[in-house]
Amino acid sequence: MDHVVDARPRTDETDPATETFVAHRNLLFTVAYEMLGSAADAEDVLQETWLRWVKVDLAQVRDQRAYLVRITTRQSLNRLRTMNRRKEAYVGQWLPEPLLTAPDVADDVELAESISMALMLVLETLSPTERAVFVLREVFDTGYDEIAAAVDKTPATVRQIAHRARRHVDARRSRHTVSPAQTRAALASFQRVLETGDPQTLLDVLAPDVILVGDGGGIKQAALHPITGAEKVARFLAGGLGKNKLPVTVTPTMVNGSPALAVHLDGELDGILAIRVEDARITGLYYVRNPEKLTHAQTETPLTLR
Numbered sequence: 255m256d257h258v259v260d261a262r263p264r265t266d267e268t269d270p271a272t273e274t275f276v277a278h279r280n281l282l283f284t285v286a287y288e289m290l291g292s293a294a295d296a297e298d299v300l301q302e303t304w305l306r307w308v309k310v311d312l313a314q315v316r317d318q319r320a321y322l323v324r325i326t327t328r329q330s331l332n333r334l335r336t337m338n339r340r341k342e343a344y345v346g347q348w349l350p351e352p353l354l355t356a357p358d359v360a361d362d363v364e365l366a367e368s369i370s371m372a373l374m375l376v377l378e379t380l381s382p383t384e385r386a387v388f389v390l391r392e393v394f395d396t397g398y399d400e401i402a403a404a405v406d407k408t409p410a411t412v413r414q415i416a417h418r419a420r421r422h423v424d425a426r427r428s429r430h431t432v433s434p435a436q437t438r439a440a441l442a443s444f445q446r447v448l449e450t451g452d453p454q455t456l457l458d459v460l461a462p463d464v465i466l467v468g469d470g471g472g473i474k475q476a477a478l479h480p481i482t483g484a485e486k487v488a489r490f491l492a493g494g495l496g497k498n499k500l501p502v503t504v505t506p507t508m509v510n511g512s513p514a515l516a517v518h519l520d521g522e523l524d525g526i527l528a529i530r531v532e533d534a535r536i537t538g539l540y541y542v543r544n545p546e547k548l549t550h551a552q553t554e555t556p557l558t559l560r
Contacts, residue, residue, distance in 0.1 A: 271308050274318045281319075282326045284369075284557045288389045289330040291350035291374050293550040295337060302329045320400055327386055327404040334382040345472030347480065349540055350374040351547040352509045352526040353555045359511040360434045365559050366511030368393040371528040371540050374510070376426045380419055387412055388419040394559060430532045438506070438513045440531045445504045445515060448491075456491065460484040461535035466491075471544030474525070487539065509551065516551070517541075526551050 275282075282303060286296035303325045315321045341348050350371060360366050367373060368389075377385050386405055390396040391412075398409045398416070405412065443459040466487045470476030481487050500520040507516045507526070515527040526548065530538030542548065 270312055271310070274312075275304060275307055275322065278319055278322050280556045280558045281560065282322055283555070284365075284559065285323055285326050285389065285394065286330050286333075287353070287557075288368060288374075288377070288393060289327070289386055290333060290337060291378065292337065292547075293351045293353055293555065294546070295333050296330075299326060299329045299333055320396075323390075323394070323396070324400070324404040327390065328406075331382050331386055331405065334385065338382070345470070346476055346478045347467050347469050348378075349467060349469035349542050349547075350378075350510075352514070352528065352542050352551045353557070354551050354553060355508050355511050355557065356554050357508055359557065360508065360513075362511075362559075364393075365557060368559070369510045369557065370512055371510050372530045372538065373423075373427060375540075376423050379426065380422060383407070384415055384419040384422070387415045388423060391416045392420060392423075428530065428532060428537075432531045434513055436534065437529065437531050440534065440536050441506065441513050441515055441529060444527075444529070444536060445506070448502065448504050448515075448517075456488045457484055459536055460487060461532065461537040464535075464537055464539065466539040466541070468541045469544050469547065471546060473545060474543035476541070476543050507551075523548055523552065 279300065282300055283296055286299040287293055290296055290299070303322065306325050306329075307322060310321070312318065352371070353369070355369070359369075377388065380388060383405055387401055390401045390404065391398070396404075398412050401407075401416075402409045402412045407415070440459060443455070447456040447459065462484050463482065464484050464487050466477065466481040468476030477490065481490050498519065503518040503521070505516050505518070507514050509526055509528055512528065514529070517524045517527060525541050525543035528540045528542075529536050530540075542551075
């Protein structure tokens with residue numbers, strides 16, 4: 255897949271179109287990723303945004319940042335509709351593509367929350383237009399008029415969509431605020447369980463109604479359906495560990511602004527495990543094994559809301 259920076263023609267350093275695009279590239283990637291949940295597709299959207307941006311008469315553009323976000327939003331909406339058809343044919347469960355993020359991303363509470371695995375999964379339950387409106391309004395604080403121009407709706411309609419999307423997300427997102435330290439503590443306990451294989455210790459760290467979602471994409475083995483309940487999840491994990499004959503190494507990492515675990519089998523990255531924590535217990539386990547979704551899990555991706 256071609257990346258945006260590789261696809262741009264060589265231009266003079268003072269070229270204003272290039273300068274503006276590069277200045278806002280991290281923002282545009284963040285917008286596209288939050289709308290799509292896929293870094294690979296977000297990169298493709300930036301490619302398409304760049305190809306349209308270089309044809310724009312900049313003298314006619316009052317707010318270049320807003321114009322770039324508008325192009326990115328429209329391309330993301332087109333891509334979302336294509337992705338929805340892909341997901342219908344996807345083998346097993348579909349999880350957002352994990353991003354390795356810098357440790358300081360966790361300190362930016364708004365950014366960390368907006369890219370968290372838990373919220374990204376909730377956004378999957380919105381329609382493409384609802385997701386675009388929610389992301390622009392709630393995450394990037396974009397005005398209704400500007401959103402209307404981006405999604406080709408009236409401002410009044412956008413207000414209604416925003417209200418509906420916010421109500422939908424609020425009903426499904428966790429109401430508990432968990433610090434990175436609490437998440438790290440839960441992960442450390444879970445890491446010890448993986449290393450020792452003690453099923454009783456595993457039950458101690460799992461909430462009774464914990465859910466495990468695995469994503470192998472038909473390439474790697476993973477549960478085809480979510481597994482719910484501490485005992486069922488413990489049995490599934492213990493069974494998987496028991497069948498594996500390769501050396502397992504589990505190391506802490508930062509994914510989507512939150513502490514996570516990188517699981518290596520025989521020295522090779524097998525997957526990324528993200529968790530949701532409530533009341534010091536793990537309520538959600540999200541394990542991405544699909545190798546096509548691990549390309550951004552080993553190199554930090556710069557993100558920004560501004």
